[in-house]
Structures are given as structure tokens and as C-alpha cells.
Amino acid sequence: MLHLGFCSVCGTGARALRSCGGCGAIVVQCDECDAVWTSAKVTAAPLFLKQPDLPCPHCAAPLATPPSHWATAEEASAAPWVADAVASGAITLSSGHPFGDNSPPSDSAASEAWNKVDLSE
């Protein structure tokens, strides 16, 4: 996943870019507490969408379930607000998860499993 670092709400999750399966919008969603921001202004108060579906603030499609998914780098760079925020230095995107070791394991079997986990997100 692509993330903006730790969530300011719960302090333990990653604020990651989520691609809506309904409208294709990119939002920022914490993978722990599900706080959502619809712009790069993550210092603003987040939205807390209705559990468990997390209806998209733009189209009401469920963000929690497929085809919604963690945004790819291509999807993120295609979203104007993300591209602008990265270009202006407002946000810095990192890949992987802010916890633990995100590097692929060295042996091939474990590496393959790691890639499958990565793709399933």
C-alpha cells in the first residue's frame, strides 16, 4: 500500500491511499481506525464513514470491500489532488507498511508468499 505515515487519530494505523471501486476516487484511509480524508489536508478532522461498509464520500460505494482496494502508484499519480500534494511537498508517499520490515524475504518461497500478500491488497 501507499501511505502518508502514521494516522494522527489512532496513532497506530497507516494513512493509506484507497481507490474507490465505485467512482475511482482516491481517498486517504487509516488501515486501523478507518478514519478517512478526501484530500491531502490530513491535519483536518477526518470523516468516520458508516461501518462496516465505509460508503465512499463521493459515490457511496463500499470502500471496505472489493472492487475498492489500496491504490497503486499508477492510480495515485493519476489522481490530481495526490499528484499536486506530492509535487508541492504537502505529503510524502511511502510504499509498504510503516510497521516492521517491508522488504521481501530473501528466500524465494517466502518472497513469493510476500508478493501474493502484497497483490491481494
Ligand SMILES: [Zn+2]
Ligand atoms: Zn487511525
Ligand SMILES: [Zn+2]
Ligand atoms: Zn466512490
